[in-house]
Amino acid sequence: DTAVSQTPKYLVTQMGNDKSIKCEQNLGHDTMYWYKQDSKKFLKIMFSYNNKELIINETVPNRFSPKSPDKAHLNLHINSLELGDSAVYFCASSLPGLAGGVTGELFFGEGSRLTVL
């Protein structure tokens, strides 16, 4: 029973297309995140949502639009895909508060590898 699940796990698409990645968590957490791991291997925060409300947007291009229909789901939609969008995208969740409350622990999904050709 996966705690944080993402779909699809792999996505190959052409430049200019629009694609979505879905994320669901069954941990009862209020806060969810999208992180991007690019070719340089850094894990960088993109967005953070707390109880369906956007609380952090780390200067991500507006081609990226997160949507949280409820606090258990945070989907990522990307318009007009570019080569530089190729990366592994990780969804995560945590307890509310500063980076997961007391411990700061994030629970990650398995990642979605996006390849833009």
Place this chain on the structure above:
Amino acid sequence: DQQVKQNSPSLSVQEGRISILNCDYTNSMFDYFLWYKKYPAEGPTFLISISSIKDKNEDGRFTVFLNKSAKHLSLHIVPSQPGDSAVYFCAARNSGYSTLTFGKGTMLLVSP
């Protein structure tokens, strides 16, 4: 601007020996530090953490040391096991912010 740096991209250790993974940071506002472990094709999983008010935290074979004056932390794994082979990410939390800043990771290979 790398606020969390893991300068060793990889480390090889023999089974039974100690593994020491290092991490440096630049932001004095970081108040909590975490280590995550990541296997291929999986997401990072939480391993151990330490508050900035402590200098050591131990959990079984894993110990994290924090040297605030040097802005340095390290993860010790003793004894190392082949199953410990993974990428280890150092992460830090800004006391006034609600996300974690990650390093690039160090790939640990423990050989039998």
